[in-house]
Amino acid sequence: MSRALAPIAAALLGLAGSLAATFALHHAAGAALDRVLEERLRGAGETAARLIGDRDPSAAELHAIMDANRLDGAYVLSPALVVLADATGPAGETADLLRVDASRVEAALGGEGTVARGYAVGALEVETAYFPVRGPDGRPRAVLALEVGEAFSAARARLQRALLLGVGLSALGALALAVAAARWSRSERQRRDAAARAARGDALARMAAAVAHEIRNPLGIIRAAVELVRERASAALGARDREGLDDVLGEVERLRRLTQDFLELSAEPALRPEPVDLAELAGEAARGSAALHPGLSVTVAVGALPPVRADPARLRQVLANLLANAAQAGARSVELRGELAGGEVRLAIQDDGPGIDPGVRDRLFEAFASAREGGTGLGLAVSRRLVERHGGSLALAAGGPGTTFELRLPRAA
Known part of the structure; x- marks a missing residue:
């Protein structure tokens, strides 16, 4: 007060x-x-x-x-x-x-x-x-x-x-001082809130990374055991049993990806940059999404663009995260469009989903902030960090139906 x-x-x-x-x-x-x-x-x-x-x-x-x-x-x-x-x-x-x-x-x-x-x-x-x-x-x-x-x-x-x-100028000066003080107070409050969120996020990320590190080995043992059971008893298993084992392996894979996201929040894995054709990488991400999310139609309209210097595996992970988010949000189609803007290659990922809840727009790229019930909020946080480590940017674009993310990367020299 x-x-x-x-x-x-x-x-x-x-x-x-x-x-x-x-x-x-x-x-x-x-x-x-x-x-x-x-x-x-x-x-x-x-x-x-x-x-x-x-x-x-x-x-x-x-x-x-x-x-x-x-x-x-x-x-x-x-x-x-x-x-x-x-x-x-x-x-x-x-x-x-x-x-x-x-x-x-x-x-x-x-x-x-x-x-x-x-x-x-x-x-x-x-x-x-x-x-x-x-x-x-x-x-x-x-x-x-x-x-x-x-x-x-x-x-x-x-x-x-x-x-x-003089009285009028004094009143105007006081009003200007009040506006300046209000802006300063608001910026200070935002800075404190951001610092507090960053501190909480860093503490949570470190704790989550420690937990994730501890459960990687048990997950590997569970996966190996389930695959061994499926291989040795495949002839004796019924269709429902095989589906159950596949579900277990799917959940194990989901937990493996989740633990990997936790680890990448607290660590900076080494990048292996090389010239990358963004159109080709977008096509690979679309084919991978078709296998994981059959209900999502992905259209690639990238065209001929100069290569970017990036780690292809990490950049593919970013595109996979964005496409997975669109599918989980209820989108039926996604379009990937590319263009050259100055010294940057720009890629827009636009879906026809319900859009982003205004209540989480400002915190969308923070760890553990998610607009989806049951979501962890790690995918976008990890994706932005990876893109920024490449010297680019990942942001939520304004306007248009659904949700549009804009990925910018510097072109390769």
Whole structure:
């Protein structure tokens, strides 16, 4: 359960870290932006207040100040809060107290300029600034009021969009981290399972090989005894008795092949490679299958192929195992097709049987894994090992009815 939660925990940690960094950067950038905007507005206000001096500016002059600093409003107030000049409206009227902060106007008349949030128009927040306008004696005689909304709001909106983008990228990064962690966890689990299966298989193979080695001699004695009885008493035996002895010899031969498979799982018998005609070898395997499995029809469509370098006896054993598996699975016909693919000779063995159970596909070539009831699962494991020792490969091919195995071998030099 803890391993299953590991990808989620990794994603949450990654998301928390990236979000913390994103919000910290956004906070720092927001504070820096506010300082820049405030300094910009303060510089514009103080400069304009000095230029106005002891005269009341015209609406055109105030409008020029607005355009130069991208402001939304500029006007001059008397100590009695009467508008002396306005860039966008009439002069001579009392200021709108919903728009003007009287306490800050009083502070400006005391010589203190201020920049702060003023009021909002819908979703638009307006920043306001009040600066003293001094007369010839240096005392504040009026107040210059500046307003800015769109320019400052646009900068803050871009910063907000950057925050949303950062949050989105953080979420995507966390998702990517979760996917990577999940894949790593799955691959680690598969690797551990494969290692455990390999260890179990190796232990079983060694144990089975030891048992097989011990029963080879008793099997030989049983076979010799049965053949001796059949030879000496053949005249006195009835048909049913002879059939019974043949059945015993058949079972002895099956056990001999089984013990040989067990031994080959734990040993690497020496190969005697030589140039082999794959078409001829496939024909021999088909004739051998006809004798052992009369109900299975084998068609050879290999054609002329370059020879492969292999041990013919071992390669014949591989083909015999594949044909025997098809017959035991209930197939009625098998087709062997060959072709040259680059530097490899490829042989496909396709039957019309019921196919492979999906539950054992991933373990099909493992020792003791069998889709057939009563099967040992040794034939395919031994066959793949023999083919790989020849420098080739044996795999289950996808698609098509029934089951198709693909055997690849390097062509002889």
